[in-house]
Amino acid sequence: MLETANSEGLRQVGRSPARSDAADKLTGAAIYVSDMILPGMLYAQVKKSPHARAKITRIDTSRAERLPGVRAVLTGHDLDYKLGLYVVDKDILAKSEVRHFGEAVAAVAADTRAIAHEAVELIEVDYEVLPPILNHMDALAPDAPLVHPDLGKYDYVKAVFTPHPGTNIANLTVTRKGDVEKGFAEAAWIVEREYTNPSVQHVPMETHVAIAQWKTGDRVDIWTSAQSPFTVRGLFCHTFKLPLGNVRVMIPNVGGGFGGKAGICIEPLVACLSRKAGGRPVKFQATREEEFSLLPCRSALTYRIKTGVLADGRIIAQKMEMFWDAGAYADYAVNVTRASGYSAGGPYEIPNAWVDAYTLYTNKPYGTAYRGFGHVEFFWGIERHMELVAQTIGMDPLEFRRKNLLKPGSITLTGERITEHTGNVRKCLDSVAAAIGYGSLTPAERAREAKTGLKIGKGVATLHKAPAMPSNTGTSVVVKMNADGSVIANVGLTDIGQGSTTALAQIAAERLRFSLDNVKVTIEKDTDRDPYDWQTVASKGLMLTGNALILACEDLLAKAYELATLALHANVCDLDHDGETIFVRHDPAHRVRFAEIALGYTYPDGSGVGGPLIGVGRYVAQGLTNLNKDTGQGLPALDWTFGAHGIIVEVNPTTGAYHILKIASAYDVGKAINPEMIRGQCVGGMVQGLGTALCEGYIYDQQGRLLNPSFTDNKIPTSKDLPDEIECILVETPQVDGPYGARGVGEHPMISVGPALGNAILSAVGAELTHMPIRSEDVWRAMNSKAPVETWITKTPVGSCRSLPVDG
Amino acid sequence: MKISVTINGALCEREAPENVTLLHFLREYAGLTGTKEGCGGGECGACTVLLDGRAVNSCLVLAAEIDGKSVRTIEGEARDGQPSALQQAFAKRHAVQCGFCTPGVVMSARALIERNPKPSVDEIKEGLEGNFCRCTGYVQIIEAVLEATGQPASLQEGSHA
Numbered sequence: 001m002l003e004t005a006n007s008e009g010l011r012q013v014g015r016s017p018a019r020s021d022a023a024d025k026l027t028g029a030a031i032y033v034s035d036m037i038l039p040g041m042l043y044a045q046v047k048k049s050p051h052a053r054a055k056i057t058r059i060d061t062s063r064a065e066r067l068p069g070v071r072a073v074l075t076g077h078d079l080d081y082k083l084g085l086y087v088v089d090k091d092i093l094a095k096s097e098v099r100h101f102g103e104a105v106a107a108v109a110a111d112t113r114a115i116a117h118e119a120v121e122l123i124e125v126d127y128e129v130l131p132p133i134l135n136h137m138d139a140l141a142p143d144a145p146l147v148h149p150d151l152g153k154y155d156y157v158k159a160v161f162t163p164h165p166g167t168n169i170a171n172l173t174v175t176r177k178g179d180v181e182k183g184f185a186e187a188a189w190i191v192e193r194e195y196t197n198p199s200v201q202h203v204p205m206e207t208h209v210a211i212a213q214w215k216t217g218d219r220v221d222i223w224t225s226a227q228s229p230f231t232v233r234g235l236f237c238h239t240f241k242l243p244l245g246n247v248r249v250m251i252p253n254v255g256g257g258f259g260g261k262a263g264i265c266i267e268p269l270v271a272c273l274s275r276k277a278g279g280r281p282v283k284f285q286a287t288r289e290e291e292f293s294l295l296p297c298r299s300a301l302t303y304r305i306k307t308g309v310l311a312d313g314r315i316i317a318q319k320m321e322m323f324w325d326a327g328a329y330a331d332y333a334v335n336v337t338r339a340s341g342y343s344a345g346g347p348y349e350i351p352n353a354w355v356d357a358y359t360l361y362t363n364k365p366y367g368t369a370y371r372g373f374g375h376v377e378f379f380w381g382i383e384r385h386m387e388l389v390a391q392t393i394g395m396d397p398l399e400f401r402r403k404n405l406l407k408p409g410s411i412t413l414t415g416e417r418i419t420e421h422t423g424n425v426r427k428c429l430d431s432v433a434a435a436i437g438y439g440s441l442t443p444a445e446r447a448r449e450a451k452t453g454l455k456i457g458k459g460v461a462t463l464h465k466a467p468a469m470p471s472n473t474g475t476s477v478v479v480k481m482n483a484d485g486s487v488i489a490n491v492g493l494t495d496i497g498q499g500s501t502t503a504l505a506q507i508a509a510e511r512l513r514f515s516l517d518n519v520k521v522t523i524e525k526d527t528d529r530d531p532y533d534w535q536t537v538a539s540k541g542l543m544l545t546g547n548a549l550i551l552a553c554e555d556l557l558a559k560a561y562e563l564a565t566l567a568l569h570a571n572v573c574d575l576d577h578d579g580e581t582i583f584v585r586h587d588p589a590h591r592v593r594f595a596e597i598a599l600g601y602t603y604p605d606g607s608g609v610g611g612p613l614i615g616v617g618r619y620v621a622q623g624l625t626n627l628n629k630d631t632g633q634g635l636p637a638l639d640w641t642f643g644a645h646g647i648i649v650e651v652n653p654t655t656g657a658y659h660i661l662k663i664a665s666a667y668d669v670g671k672a673i674n675p676e677m678i679r680g681q682c683v684g685g686m687v688q689g690l691g692t693a694l695c696e697g698y699i700y701d702q703q704g705r706l707l708n709p710s711f712t713d714n715k716i717p718t719s720k721d722l723p724d725e726i727e728c729i730l731v732e733t734p735q736v737d738g739p740y741g742a743r744g745v746g747e748h749p750m751i752s753v754g755p756a757l758g759n760a761i762l763s764a765v766g767a768e769l770t771h772m773p774i775r776s777e778d779v780w781r782a783m784n785s786k787a788p789v790e791t792w793i794t795k796t797p798v799g800s801c802r803s804l805p806v807d808g
Numbered sequence: 809m810k811i812s813v814t815i816n817g818a819l820c821e822r823e824a825p826e827n828v829t830l831l832h833f834l835r836e837y838a839g840l841t842g843t844k845e846g847c848g849g850g851e852c853g854a855c856t857v858l859l860d861g862r863a864v865n866s867c868l869v870l871a872a873e874i875d876g877k878s879v880r881t882i883e884g885e886a887r888d889g890q891p892s893a894l895q896q897a898f899a900k901r902h903a904v905q906c907g908f909c910t911p912g913v914v915m916s917a918r919a920l921i922e923r924n925p926k927p928s929v930d931e932i933k934e935g936l937e938g939n940f941c942r943c944t945g946y947v948q949i950i951e952a953v954l955e956a957t958g959q960p961a962s963l964q965e966g967s968h969a
Contacts, residue, residue, distance in 0.1 A: 028842015497906025
C-alpha cells in the first residue's frame with residue numbers, strides 16, 4: 001500500500017501540462033512504424049480468402065515466384081506453427097481450410113509494393129466452398145459444423161479457460177453466487193429479455209504495420225505498431241521456440257490501438273517472410289480494408305437476462321447468459337468472456353446470480369480486445385434491462401438503480417466486498433442525473449417540443465469495469481539520473497495515445513519534487529532496453545506503472561541521500577531535498593546539488609564513490625486470485641472504476657430520426673493526475689461509444705463476405721456528429737493503493753453510452769430498443785412495435801450493405 | 809517522369825512514376841513523412857495537405873497533376889523551430905492523442921482559418937468533418953482552433969433549449 005490520499009501540497013499532480021509528445025506529433029517529427037524504411041527493406045502483401053469457410057484444394061505460387069523482384073513466397077504448408085494468446089488455435093497462414101473471409105492464405109515479399117501486389121495476383125488458389133457458420137447462435141446447434149474439429153488437441157491456459165472439444169465452444173465461464181432459483185421463487189416480478197449487438201471495428205487511424213528482420217542465429221528484430229512489446233516477444237518466442245533474448249521488439253509512436261493491437265497479429269508472418277528472403281527486413285502494412293477483415297474486430301454478443309425483483313424493488317436474483325461471437329479464432333475473445341462473466345450484472349448488488357458466458361467459434365473475422373473489453377457490449381443489455389425492469393415494476397428507473405447500486409458492504413458476483421474506498425457509483429449517477437435535469441422537461445424544453453413537434457427524452461445508465469488481467473500482473477520501472485540532475489524513466493508501458501507518458505512524468509516529478517522539465521519518460525519501447533511490463537491494456541497502466549515509478553523514484557532518492565551523507569557529513573535522517581539539491585534540514589545552507597552526485601560522489605581528492613544514480617521500482621497486483629472454475633468465485637479486480645452517462649435526446653416521432661442535445665458523463669477516477677488529459681479520454685471514449693451506439697457494425701452476406709470494410713460503408717463519428725452539449729464530471733474517491741489515489745479511466749468512457757441513449761429514446765417516444773447500434777430506422781421500427789431487423793447478416797444471397805433488408 | 813513541386817516554399821524535383829499519388833510522392837520521394845496515410849481512399853483526411861492554399865486529400869491527387877504547383881504540409885507549419893499559434897493551441901488544449909490524424913487535422917484547420925479567421929463552432933465542425941479522429945472526440949481540437957483564432961475556447965454556445 002502506498003501513501004496516497006493526501007492531495008494537499010501537490011505541485012505536479014492535478015495540473016494539466018501539455019503532453020510531452022505534443023510537439024513531435026504536431027510537427028510531423030513523431031515517427032510511427034508506417035514511416036520507417038530500413039536499408040534493403042522488402043514489402044509484403046498477402047493473398048486473402050474470398051470465402052468464409054472453404055477447403056484449399058490447390059495452391060500454386062510458381063508464377064509469383066518467377067516474377068522478377070519477388071524475394072519470398074509463403075503458404076500455410078511452409079509454416080508449421082500455431083499461434084494463440086489463450087487458446088493456441090491459429091495458423092500463421094491458413095493451411096488446409098480457411099475459416100473466415102479475408103483470412104491470409106499466402107504471402108509475398110518483394111522489392112516494391114507494386115511487385116508484391118502483382119505477385120499476390122499471380123498466386124492461384126482453388127477452394128471447395130463449405131457452408132459457413134455466420135450467426136453465433138447457430139454455432140451451438142448440435143449438428144453445427146465444427147470451426148475447429150481439432151479443438152481438443154490445442155494447447156490452452158488451463159487454469160483460466162474451459163474449451164469444449166467436439167463443439168464450437170472456445171470457452172465457457174460460469175459464475176454462481178447464492179441460489180438463483182430460490183431467489184426467483186421469492187421474487188414478486190420476473191423480467192426476461194434478450195439484447196444484441198454486432199461485431200465492430202476498432203479503427204485505429206494507423207492500420208496494423210510491422211517490420212521484421214530474421215537474422216542469422218535466429219535473432220529477430222521486430223518494429224511494430226503494437227500495444228504490448230513484451231507480449232509480442234513472449235508469444236513470438238513461444239510460437240517459434242526461441243529464447244526471449246533472441247527477439248527484440250521495438251515500438252515507436254503508435255497511431256491508436258483501442259485493444260486491436262494488444263496481442264500479436266502480423267509480426268510472425270512478416271518475420272517468416274524475412275527468414276525466407278535471406279534475412280532482409282520485410283514490412284507489411286494493412287490496407288484499411290485488411291484492417292476490417294484480415295485483422296481482428298470486436299465480438300458480437302447475444303445477452304439474455306432474467307431478473308427477479310422483490311416487492312420493494314430490490315433485485316433478488318438474476319440469471320445471465322452471454323453468447324460471444326469469437327469469430328474464427330479465440331484470441332482475446334475467451335478472456336473478454338471471462339471478464340464479462342464476472343462483471344455481468346453491472347454495478348448492482350445481486351444476492352443470487354447465475355452467469356454462463358460462452359465464447360463461440362464462427363466463420364467470421366476473429367474478435368479481440370476492444371476498449372471496454374466486453375463491457376460496452378454487455379452494458380447495452382444490462383442498462384437497457386434495468387430500464388425495462390423498472391418500467392415493469394412501476395418504479396422510476398433512476399430510483400430503481402439507486403436502490404440496487406453497489407455500496408460499501410455489498411458483495412460482488414465473485415464474492416468481493418465493496419468498501420468506501422472502492423469508488424462511488426451513486427455520486428456518478430446522481431451527478432449526471434442532475435446535469436441533464438433528469439425526470440422532467442424544463443419549460444424551455446417543453447417550449448422547444450411545442451415549436452418543433454419533436455419529442456425530448458432523458459435517460460441515464462451506469463457503468464463499471466475492473467482491469468481484466470492475470471492475478472499476478474507485474475510491471476517495473478528504471479529511473480536514471482543524468483549528469484545535470486534531470487532524470488529519464490524507462491517504462492515498459494506503451495503510450496498509444498492515452499497520454500501515460502505525460503501522466504507518469506507528472507507522478508515522477510511530484511515524488512522527486514523536481515520540475516516537470518527535469519523528468520522525461522521515454523515514449524519509444526524496446527524489449528532489450530526497457531524493464532518488463534505485462535501489457536498496455538485493461539486501464540491498469542496508470543495504477544501499476546505509477547506505483548512502480550513512485551517506488552523507483554524512492555529508490556533513486558535513497559541512493560542519492562546515501563551519497564549526500566558523504567558530501568554533507570550528515571545523517572540520512574537529517575536530510576531533505578528540493579528540486580535541485582539535497583540539504584541538511586537544520587542547516588539548509590549546507591547542501592549538495594543532485595548534479596554533483598548524479599554520476600557518483602567525488603571526494604575533494606578526486607576519488608569517486610557510489611557511481612551513477614539509478615532507481616528501480618517494481619510492482620505487482622496484490623491480493624488477486626484466479627477464479628474458481630466451477631463457481632467463478634475469487635478476487636479478479638485490481639480496482640473498480642465506476643461511472644455514469646446521462647443523455648438528453650430529441651426524436652422525430654414520425655421518422656425515428658434523432659439528435660443528441662446533451663450528454664453528461666461522470667467517472668470516479670480516484671485522483672485526476674492530469675484533468676485535461678482525462679477529459680480527452682472521457683470525451684474521446686464517449687464519442688467512440690457513440691459510434692457503437694449510433695451506427696457502427698459489420699455487415700455480412702449469406703456467404704459470410706464482409707460487405708462494409710470501408711469508411712464509406714462503415715461510418716465512424718466525425719466532428720459533425722457531436723452532441724450539442726458535452727459535460728464531463730470527475731468524482732474523486734481516492735484509491736487507497738493507487739498512485740496519489742488515482743485509478744484507471746482509459747476504457748470506461750466508451751461503456752454505457754448506447755444504453756443511456758436507448759433509455760433516453762425510450763423516454764422520448766416509447767421505443768423499446770434491444771439491438772445496438774440504434775439507427776433511425778431501428779427507432780422507427782421500435783416505435784411501431786416491429787421486431788428489430790437482422791441486417792447484420794443480410795438475407796440477400798449476395799448482399800450489398802445498402803440493399804434493403806428483407807422485412808421479417 | 810520528372811515532377812517539380814514547391815513544397816513548403818522550397819522547390820522539390822524528383823523522378824517518379826506518373827501514377828504515384830501526391831501522398832506517396834511526399835512520403836517516399838520528398839522524405840516528408842509527417843503526412844499520414846489512414847485509408848488511401850479519400851475518406852479519413854489523415855493525408856490532408858494544402859494545394860495552392862486549398863485542403864485536399866493527398867491520396868486522391870496524382871503527383872503529376874501538381875507539377876509546377878505549390879504544396880504545404882505539416883512540416884511547413886512551424887517556422888524557424890517555432891511552433892505556429894495553431895500548433896501551440898493544439899498542444900495547450902490537449903488536442904493531440906495518438907497523433908496520427910493530427911497533421912491532417914492541423915492542415916484542415918490551417919485552410920479553414922486562412923479563409924475564415926474567426927470561425928464559429930459550427931464552422932469549425934464543418935471545416936474538420938473530413939478528418940477522422942478516433943482518439944480525441946474532436947472537442948479539444950475545436951477548442952484549440954477557437955483558441956488559435958483568439959476566441960473563447962468553449963463549445964457551449966448556450967443551452968440546447
